[in-house]
Amino acid sequence: MQPATDELPRFACPDWWDKLRAGQTPMPEVPLNREKAAKALAFFNRLRLPDVPGTPTLAEACGDWFRDILCAFLASEDPETRQRLVWELLCMVPKKNSKTTYVAALGLTALYLEEAPNRQMLIVAPSQNISERCFDQAQGMIRLDDRLNKIFKVQDHLKCISRRKTGTELNVKTFDTSIVTGEIPILTIIDELHELGKKPKAAAVMQQIRGGGITKQRGQVLMITTQSDEAPTGIWETELKKARAIRVGKGGAAPIMLPVLYEFPVEQQLDAAYWRDARHWKSILPNLDRSIDSQALIDDYENNGKVNKEAEQIWASQHLNIEIGVGLGGDGWSGAPHWMSCVDSSLKGLDELLARSEVCTIGIDWGGADDLAALYVIGREKKTKRWLGWGKAWARRTVFEQRKGIASRLRQFEQDGDLIIAANGEEQAMSAAAICRRVADSGLLPEQAGIGLDSAGVALLLDALEDEELTQPLVQSVAQGWKLQTAVSSVPLKLEDRRFLHGDQAIMAWCVGNAKQTLRGSNYVVTKEVSGATKIDMLMALFNAAMLMFQNPEASLGNDLGDYLASKPEMFA
Structure with a gap:
């Protein structure tokens, strides 16, 4: 050494x-x-x-x-x-x-x-x-x-x-x-x-x-x-x-x-062709040809590890220490392999995103009593025009009873500060609406189509937004399913070129890693139905925000926001 x-x-x-x-x-x-x-x-x-x-x-x-x-x-x-x-x-x-x-x-x-x-x-x-x-x-x-x-x-x-x-x-x-x-x-x-x-x-x-x-x-x-x-x-x-x-x-x-x-x-790890090549395995198997028979390992991979995508992921995680999640999706969302390469450690939260942005859009994906609700803010950075991302999620206490398999993970997200445990639907909606109001007060939302949401099950949320004086045309429904194709296919291109940066929120990486992508007709689709029981709520909120940002919006206060933001230090207290 x-x-x-x-x-x-x-x-x-x-x-x-x-x-x-x-x-x-x-x-x-x-x-x-x-x-x-x-x-x-x-x-x-x-x-x-x-x-x-x-x-x-x-x-x-x-x-x-x-x-x-x-x-x-x-x-x-x-x-x-x-x-x-x-x-x-x-x-x-x-x-x-x-x-x-x-x-x-x-x-x-x-x-x-x-x-x-x-x-x-x-x-x-x-x-x-x-x-x-x-x-x-x-x-x-x-x-x-x-x-x-x-x-x-x-x-x-x-x-x-x-x-x-x-x-x-x-x-x-x-x-x-x-x-x-x-x-x-x-x-x-x-x-x-x-x-x-x-x-x-x-x-x-x-x-x-x-x-x-x-x-x-x-x-x-x-x-x-x-x-x-x-x-x-x-x-x-x-x-x-x-x-x-x-x-x-x-x-x-x-x-x-x-x-x-x-x-x-x-x-x-992200290059499947590399780690599937048995010639490279010796680097991370210190007991190869001691407790591990090299040919037996290859035979096990060929006969058991390659049965299907799920079996291969588990085999690779155990025998090659390939990390499951981001980058090991198999049929995962095409943006997943690039997600962790787009971390901006200085993007600590919403305040930083607002300070660096010239315009913002908000996407919301709402959930029921046994589901998560999520909000995601995308900001278009001044000068560079890169996208910046930050999100927040909510869960009711009933989620921990009905989704016991992910309960410990959700508790960790709560400790991270990225998940709020709400007592009821009204509290959940009010908390999300308050964040929308905060972004609106910055002057960075466009006058129209600044807050986009899936229209299913959002009655309480619409009431809370109305209480904050956030209504149409600022708040708009975003069509789901194949109509999200632009976001599903174009956000990965931005990630690949590092034109989309985020602050490395663990809950968001989890949702990205959970997402499954399928081809329906000529369109790639990411939906909760396709992804199964795993949670992708924050990614769906991101897609909703992206669909609005693709419309090339302008902030309600125009492009010259520097003086305005400097005059509002209480916004960033």
Whole structure:
């Protein structure tokens, strides 16, 4: 591994893709306590694999990639302060790379190295099957070596392994909101973190586990996982975004998490021809031809992974860490592959959009008691004429009861500030109308056709808009179905040329990734019926706003809005 330069923030690794293609671990050089690293390696290497013929040692069977992780996690040390550097580590590696076996061995190694008495260590798995396999691997390693039987005490019924000398315990547990009780663990290993992203209270448990990180004792957290078999959400989405930011040097000057991510760059993930080519798989499969038989993997893809689009998406997410969602739509909306390349990080919200725009249009897609409602604002930027986008969505409490499969995801959007939970339809309509009034007060709406909506089920919304003195001809119905063809087909062209920028709202990326596109006659159609049970409400609102913006509107106050906006600072308070 190449040493990190002084100019880079801690743990940044801008050449991670070069390292992967060269067969190296995708992480920067981490300063180590050499004596501790050597001790950890000596113990780890002598452990034997209990479920492999011949029970080979890890010295024979394990790749150097995991030894790099082991040393960085257990033996990192600042050469000046002599303090630990790596307090957290996130490793994302595809399926069948022996990660559960390796973390069991790492847990035993950590237990052996720890000299503090009566401490607690945890290995947390999302299901009973995974936790049992992890424990079975650890106890199997112990029972293959008489010396280890003298060092460790195994309690099968409790899934607990303790070091006899110190009394410190390594407990293997299935995830539950009560897994952390009493003393904060000094080390926690979380297997298959992506599965915890589907559990609504996982973030609270993670915060409790990390509580030890601010005490004098402190605690380490190692997270190892495959990519999710659906779009990342919850704690998994949060940790993955954090790790990627650290990897490119945007995670602060001194992060405590070391990212080790086995994945293709976004460009390659969006290029299906690239990742379908088995010649490229070796870059992100560190255990290829160890625990993974290369020909068997190809055969599995040809016979099972390519059965249909859905099967291929799931197969690619698990075996190649291809992220499902934006860019992996199969029959998805043609704008999806370009969505994430059009992020403008400075476009933080509606205020910024209004300040940069010369004219705006608003699209609205309304929903019933078990659905979402959505509003999307498109602004045409001064001088550049690029489109700028921002949206807001609403849900009633009944949605969480009737759409339990997406409840945790919706809660995350609520925390992001992009989804409002309304008590009833009237409150929902009033909130949306207030945003429309705010844009109208800026003078950026045209006099006619500035607010476009699907006419179905909008009685309460029309009443709320009328209360805000927003009526026809400003408010107009937008024809749906094939008549949205212009927006469905032309917005992707703007995205491809980066003539449409947005502020990276997770809820919008989710809707874009959910959308399915089909050909009806000579027209491409995106509808809720085509997309099934998944939510695309904000994208439909975007289409409605786009249909109005395609009419090349002029703001009601004309083009010279600078002086007006400068005289209205209260609008942006």
